[in-house]
Amino acid sequence: MRISKLFGKTQRDVPAEADTISHQLLLRTGMISQVAAGVYSYLPLALRALKKIENIIRDEMDKAGGQELMLPVLQPIELWQRTGRDQSFGKGLFTLSDRRERKLVMGPTHEEVITDLVSRNVRSYRDLPLLLYQIQTKFRDEPRPRAGLLRVREFTMKDLYSFDTDEEGLARNYQKMTTAYQNIYSRCGLPVLQVEADSGAIGGKDSHEFMVIAESGEDEIIYCDSCKYAANVEKARTRAGEACPGCGSSLSSRRGIEVGHIFKLGTFLSEKLGAFFIDPDGVSRSITMGCYGIGLGRLLAAVIENSYDDKGIIWPVSIAPYHFYLCPLYREGSRVSEVAESLYSELKAAGLEVLFDDREESPGVKFNDADLLGIPFRLTISPRTLEKNSVELKRRSERETELVPLDEITERLEVLTRG
Amino acid sequence: MRISKLFGKTQRDVPAEADTISHQLLLRTGMISQVAAGVYSYLPLALRALKKIENIIRDEMDKAGGQELMLPVLQPIELWQRTGRDQSFGKGLFTLSDRRERKLVMGPTHEEVITDLVSRNVRSYRDLPLLLYQIQTKFRDEPRPRAGLLRVREFTMKDLYSFDTDEEGLARNYQKMTTAYQNIYSRCGLPVLQVEADSGAIGGKDSHEFMVIAESGEDEIIYCDSCKYAANVEKARTRAGEACPGCGSSLSSRRGIEVGHIFKLGTFLSEKLGAFFIDPDGVSRSITMGCYGIGLGRLLAAVIENSYDDKGIIWPVSIAPYHFYLCPLYREGSRVSEVAESLYSELKAAGLEVLFDDREESPGVKFNDADLLGIPFRLTISPRTLEKNSVELKRRSERETELVPLDEITERLEVLTRG
Numbered sequence: 001m002r003i004s005k006l007f008g009k010t011q012r013d014v015p016a017e018a019d020t021i022s023h024q025l026l027l028r029t030g031m032i033s034q035v036a037a038g039v040y041s042y043l044p045l046a047l048r049a050l051k052k053i054e055n056i057i058r059d060e061m062d063k064a065g066g067q068e069l070m071l072p073v074l075q076p077i078e079l080w081q082r083t084g085r086d087q088s089f090g091k092g093l094f095t096l097s098d099r100r101e102r103k104l105v106m107g108p109t110h111e112e113v114i115t116d117l118v119s120r121n122v123r124s125y126r127d128l129p130l131l132l133y134q135i136q137t138k139f140r141d142e143p144r145p146r147a148g149l150l151r152v153r154e155f156t157m158k159d160l161y162s163f164d165t166d167e168e169g170l171a172r173n174y175q176k177m178t179t180a181y182q183n184i185y186s187r188c189g190l191p192v193l194q195v196e197a198d199s200g201a202i203g204g205k206d207s208h209e210f211m212v213i214a215e216s217g218e219d220e221i222i223y224c225d226s227c228k229y230a231a232n233v234e235k236a237r238t239r240a241g242e243a244c245p246g247c248g249s250s251l252s253s254r255r256g257i258e259v260g261h262i263f264k265l266g267t268f269l270s271e272k273l274g275a276f277f278i279d280p281d282g283v284s285r286s287i288t289m290g291c292y293g294i295g296l297g298r299l300l301a302a303v304i305e306n307s308y309d310d311k312g313i314i315w316p317v318s319i320a321p322y323h324f325y326l327c328p329l330y331r332e333g334s335r336v337s338e339v340a341e342s343l344y345s346e347l348k349a350a351g352l353e354v355l356f357d358d359r360e361e362s363p364g365v366k367f368n369d370a371d372l373l374g375i376p377f378r379l380t381i382s383p384r385t386l387e388k389n390s391v392e393l394k395r396r397s398e399r400e401t402e403l404v405p406l407d408e409i410t411e412r413l414e415v416l417t418r419g
Numbered sequence: 420m421r422i423s424k425l426f427g428k429t430q431r432d433v434p435a436e437a438d439t440i441s442h443q444l445l446l447r448t449g450m451i452s453q454v455a456a457g458v459y460s461y462l463p464l465a466l467r468a469l470k471k472i473e474n475i476i477r478d479e480m481d482k483a484g485g486q487e488l489m490l491p492v493l494q495p496i497e498l499w500q501r502t503g504r505d506q507s508f509g510k511g512l513f514t515l516s517d518r519r520e521r522k523l524v525m526g527p528t529h530e531e532v533i534t535d536l537v538s539r540n541v542r543s544y545r546d547l548p549l550l551l552y553q554i555q556t557k558f559r560d561e562p563r564p565r566a567g568l569l570r571v572r573e574f575t576m577k578d579l580y581s582f583d584t585d586e587e588g589l590a591r592n593y594q595k596m597t598t599a600y601q602n603i604y605s606r607c608g609l610p611v612l613q614v615e616a617d618s619g620a621i622g623g624k625d626s627h628e629f630m631v632i633a634e635s636g637e638d639e640i641i642y643c644d645s646c647k648y649a650a651n652v653e654k655a656r657t658r659a660g661e662a663c664p665g666c667g668s669s670l671s672s673r674r675g676i677e678v679g680h681i682f683k684l685g686t687f688l689s690e691k692l693g694a695f696f697i698d699p700d701g702v703s704r705s706i707t708m709g710c711y712g713i714g715l716g717r718l719l720a721a722v723i724e725n726s727y728d729d730k731g732i733i734w735p736v737s738i739a740p741y742h743f744y745l746c747p748l749y750r751e752g753s754r755v756s757e758v759a760e761s762l763y764s765e766l767k768a769a770g771l772e773v774l775f776d777d778r779e780e781s782p783g784v785k786f787n788d789a790d791l792l793g794i795p796f797r798l799t800i801s802p803r804t805l806e807k808n809s810v811e812l813k814r815r816s817e818r819e820t821e822l823v824p825l826d827e828i829t830e831r832l833e834v835l836t837r838g
Binding site for chain 2: 004005006007008009030033035036037039040041042043044047050067068069070071072073074075076091094095096098099102104106113116117120121126130132136137139141143153154
């Protein structure tokens, strides 16, 4: 992609309304734009990063045996009344009436719709277990949207639902999802802490959150360095400084961003929605459920909160919008322009993801944008590098540069994106 | 995918509520399930077909120079009041109030949001032209949802918006999109007619629809066999039997399904929303716009309306949920089971898309499901085919079968999916 054509402009000033690093950097890079409180447009660079996160998540869900489907945003309020969760979500639920005065809910989550669907497609224990998921837009009327993508009212979420014959089956799938989630965070370059959590409006018995430690986080976590016990303070009955319930050592506390939440729901929703199966003895029983959610936009913001410096974002290769920032420093009468154009074509033909800064700007402006956008590798072509028939290669996360001969560069870069 | 594990069941009976072929077949195959009037869940097979359509569309939009972004569903009513389109959409607009009593629109289309975004990111003629698109969920409160996915209230749509300095630029992009749309339909195996159309609530000057000829279509088209003039009767001033305005021949009429609609908007929206650019002479001018929409679910349904027989769907290879239906006819004491399992592993390892009917059902049940689901190629393994160390290959669209030796089958199938 040529920067001269790219939709979205970087800005030097820190926007006054942005209270967290990720919010500031997402606005300064021109990656997002606010439409209403807690409602954002994703510009092309942000969408590319989001799609990469989406693909990592899809891959891990498929590997775990998940089947992807797509449930609707609009849901009849009657479904929510059957489970009573119209009350527990309260004002967080966006509702509306259609032209026939039917009341509809804009799905904040999809337990009702999927359980109803499963009740009509599952008869026997032979149809279970089932892992069903979607990657789709959710709506929650948050009282205080804040911090850019960290707390919003409209967001893309992966939600998987597990359906089992019993608690043992649920425990197996809960463990499978825990592993899948850890794989996802690891592939996104994000260190997380798994903590005991409160089920809140979702309901159910056990639940765990995955937390990224960050000052901008809304949650307080207490944890034990000795036995690795960790819990959200909302859930924990102990406080920092007190004795760990696991081993008696002293508990510490930190702030964290919740980037995933998994729940053992049990049977309370399937009972209310009539989702039964016939067991091997011919007895009708309630399906045992779990649900497992990741907000994609919040994960994207958490990656930034976890990986930046004073110059801008530092993307991990796995979710960077582009891998290479091709940065020619033009000078009249030099071959820079010609070599840059030809290298750009060559890299594109090799299937590499290149952002080509084809603008006639100063080296300072270009380098600043390269750093701000956080593209993992910068390739500089100047009259000086061309004296050695080379390109200067620099990693965003390191200070050192190296010269790579032009006739070796494509092969070298292919290796970098594989690693 | 093993059919024994696949979520979604086929049914033999034609559902009473289904009035069109695509609606009947989508329900009988268990591909969709209704949640509210004009609101559906897509089960795994339907979503796979939809994703293939999505990828074809994305590919053609990218080739035409489009940049993908993602705009929100929730939009402040004030944006719609500025263009006056809150009135022209009328009751078709889903609206709601949030917890602070702010009135929001659920986007039926995104001209307001994107034009507002462009107004803040475009300064000069150098920033134009721009082609921006998204593939996203839209909401329209249709008075009469009907015919399954043909007329719904919630749907996935690709909407591209073009921004140019003048009418000539718009004409070029309009032509570019026309070509891209024809490529999309052709890749989906769908013959379409491009017709003159009415702009309706969207507004603007010129517009064209792409129509699939089908009895279940809601639109009436008049057309001329001689000069290929075609128009939606809502737009045309002439009727069937009258003289063609192009060449004077007699006009005929047919019913059609609209599978795409493109509009030359001109400058009325950019003027109202303040989307200007500075031209080379330093003069501020309104940006000239176009918009270009395709509903993905309707396209999927139109493919079925266009390609089926009395046994079920006949998917084109390009958008089939799976390419191969592997159908072992088990018999105790035979090698069928063992060979089928091993062939399934081999085909999956080769990256082929296989639906594996691993159920212990009769040949009749399996063949009926294979035909109903419309998978392009059926592979039957039976004691009889194994006598010749072969698999029986049959195209869904043909009667003939042929025996292919087991040691040649993978290579042969790879060629079929490429073609």
